[in-house]
Amino acid sequence: MIIDDQIYDLIIVGTGAGGGTLAAKLAPTGKKILILERGDFMPLEEQNRSNVDIFKRERYHAPEQWYDTAGEPFSPQMNYAIGGNTKIYGAVLTRFRERDFEAVNHQSGSSPEWGVKYADFEPYYTEAERLYQVHGQATIDPTEPPHSQDYPFPAIAHDPQIETIVETLSQQRLHPAPLPLGLTRQADDPTNDSEVSGIVPALKHPNVTVKTGAKVVCLHTNPSGRAVKGVEAEIAGQSYLFLADLVVLSCGAVNSAALLLRSISDRHPNGLANSSGLVGRNLMKSLMTVVVQLSTKPNSGAFPKTVCVNDFYWGDRDFPYPMGHIQNSGGLLTDIIFAEAPPMFSVLAKFMPNFGLKQLATHSIGWWAQTEDLPSPNNRVRVEADKLYIDYTPNNVEAHDRLVYRWTDMLKTIEKEVDGFQRGIMHPRGEIPIQVMANQCGTCRFGEDPATSVVDLNCRTHDIDNLYVVDSSFFPSNASVSPALTIIANALRVGDHLLERLH
Numbered sequence: 488m489i490i491d492d493q494i495y496d497l498i499i500v501g502t503g504a505g506g507g508t509l510a511a512k513l514a515p516t517g518k519k520i521l522i523l524e525r526g527d528f529m530p531l532e533e534q535n536r537s538n539v540d541i542f543k544r545e546r547y548h549a550p551e552q553w554y555d556t557a558g559e560p561f562s563p564q565m566n567y568a569i570g571g572n573t574k575i576y577g578a579v580l581t582r583f584r585e586r587d588f589e590a591v592n593h594q595s596g597s598s599p600e601w602g603v604k605y606a607d608f609e610p611y612y613t614e615a616e617r618l619y620q621v622h623g624q625a626t627i628d629p630t631e632p633p634h635s636q637d638y639p640f641p642a643i644a645h646d647p648q649i650e651t652i653v654e655t656l657s658q659q660r661l662h663p664a665p666l667p668l669g670l671t672r673q674a675d676d677p678t679n680d681s682e683v684s685g686i687v688p689a690l691k692h693p694n695v696t697v698k699t700g701a702k703v704v705c706l707h708t709n710p711s712g713r714a715v716k717g718v719e720a721e722i723a724g725q726s727y728l729f730l731a732d733l734v735v736l737s738c739g740a741v742n743s744a745a746l747l748l749r750s751i752s753d754r755h756p757n758g759l760a761n762s763s764g765l766v767g768r769n770l771m772k773s774l775m776t777v778v779v780q781l782s783t784k785p786n787s788g789a790f791p792k793t794v795c796v797n798d799f800y801w802g803d804r805d806f807p808y809p810m811g812h813i814q815n816s817g818g819l820l821t822d823i824i825f826a827e828a829p830p831m832f833s834v835l836a837k838f839m840p841n842f843g844l845k846q847l848a849t850h851s852i853g854w855w856a857q858t859e860d861l862p863s864p865n866n867r868v869r870v871e872a873d874k875l876y877i878d879y880t881p882n883n884v885e886a887h888d889r890l891v892y893r894w895t896d897m898l899k900t901i902e903k904e905v906d907g908f909q910r911g912i913m914h915p916r917g918e919i920p921i922q923v924m925a926n927q928c929g930t931c932r933f934g935e936d937p938a939t940s941v942v943d944l945n946c947r948t949h950d951i952d953n954l955y956v957v958d959s960s961f962f963p964s965n966a967s968v969s970p971a972l973t974i975i976a977n978a979l980r981v982g983d984h985l986l987e988r989l990h
């Protein structure tokens with residue numbers, strides 16, 4: 488093993504929503520920061536999500552295999568690159584609702600209270616929306632939490648067909664609202680991500696170094712086992728050891744947990760920072776279904792996702808439990824996740840055998856229904872020898888089904904009003920495949936009690952004083968809206984704590 492001759496103030500592992508944002512926050516300190524990222528910078532053509540090529544399955548899957556509970560291998564949808572999964576995300580940057588931070592009763596259980604509340608997160612949400620140039624409007628959706636400042640940019644205009652639907656939904660007493668979107672003004676790739684807003688500005692500071700193609704495989708502690716001393720990484724087939732005073736993991740919820748579980752020593756026989764036995768447990772990844780409305784009237788097939796409906800978020804008169812969030816998927820030619828719904832695609836192909844993909848995309852509007860899944864200790868990341876297992880059984884499924892049926896009913900109700908809509912709504916019931924790990928979270932939950940959480944409220948591991956986990960792992964519960972803005976806001980929040988610690 489080659490031992491690097493530098494001693495860093497801080498090592499950040501991973502450059503996604505958590506790691507990339509934290510790097511931007513801490514770079515101006517002048518402290519010696521090393522960023523280790525297993526992927527590389529993505530060439531621009533690889534970042535182009537508007538290409539029909541996107542439908543080629545597994546384009547953005549990791550070049551490795553994980554295993555499900557039955558031991559079946561699968562290739563996870565993970566993007567290992569500078570920017571991590573934010574390089575392929577939809578850039579929908581939504582705040583969690585105030586009640587998402589509280590204990591909530593669900594139809595099939597409960598989600599726990601967070602130790603840090605919405606009011607604590609609010610200034611960081613505002614900072615995050617500025618950093619990621621979020622376009623939105625906070626005044627329409629009744630579930631929208633209070634904002635101390637408006638969105639920095641106005642909401643994106645709807646496609647004309649979506650605008651008609653928005654008006655029709657409003658007549659049904661719903662509150663369709665603009666989706667908050669993180670966008671830059673650049674024409675070639677308008678999406679804002681943690682490379683653009685995190686790593687690029689961080690690297691303008693001479694005290695920050697990034698090593699790409701550096702896969703961290705193990706953390707080594709000092710003899711007492713109380714502090715991490717060395718970060719072991721493989722670079723081009725060679726082992727390196729990097730030394731630092733503080734270490735932050737931001738590998739994503741699955742990989743951060745796996746790394747801790749693999750960092751076994753005499754002092755930590757069950758993995759590092761795992762005295763609670765909770766590392767890897769409580770994995771959540773959201774329940775998602777795509778609902779497609781067919782239309783005789785063509786659309787461009789390439790418009791952005793711009794609208795969400797949260798009227799069912801906390802339930803309704805007939806079902807007094809949280810159901811979740813609806814958003815339009817964007818023109819299906821631009822929607823990467825659609826590529827992850829092969830069962831849906833084959834149903835569509837059967838239904839309309841002569842339709843080419845383009846024809847289909849220009850004659851349909853997709854909707855995503857998304858529901859929170861609940862933390863369960865049996866849903867978890869597990870490592871055995873060099874294999875990584877995902878044990879995951881979806882829960883809270885009835886609430887999700889209710890949401891899908893509510894939405895399908897609503898589309899049927901409005902189809903008479905919208906020119907071109909025809910009776911043809913499809914929502915083939917099917918679990919989102921295990922390889923879709925987009926909203927993974929929860930594997931190192933935060934809390935005050937070391938017996939029931941892995942990291943404290945500053946995301947420092949209870950067991951190891953100089954080790955932090957700053958990605959989606961810290962979530963004690965999921966929410967029905969997507970996670971990235973909360974991961975970003977949390978990285979800024981932990982960044983303030985680390986600014987004090989680094990001084």
Ligand SMILES: Cc1cc2nc3c(=O)[nH]c(=O)nc-3n(C[C@H](O)[C@H](O)[C@H](O)COP(=O)(O)OP(=O)(O)OC[C@H]3O[C@@H](n4cnc5c(N)ncnc54)[C@H](O)[C@@H]3O)c2cc1C
Pocket residue numbers: 500501502503504505506523524525526564566567568569570571572573575576577578579580581701702703704737738739740742743746823824924925926927957958959960969970971972974
């Ligand atoms: C197709 C898709 C669409 C999505 N759309 C949205 C959306 O519209 N809105 C939203 O809120 N969320 C969305 N998400 C989810 C969002 O992208 C993630 O929640 C977010 O990126 C997670 O941030 P993170 O920092 O936890 O991890 P990641 O962004 O996954 O970053 C982890 C980083 O760590 C690196 N890494 C992993 N292991 C190692 C290792 N051992 N050594 C070194 N580096 C390592 C990875 O390469 C990566 O750069 C989407 C995700 C996908 C896949």
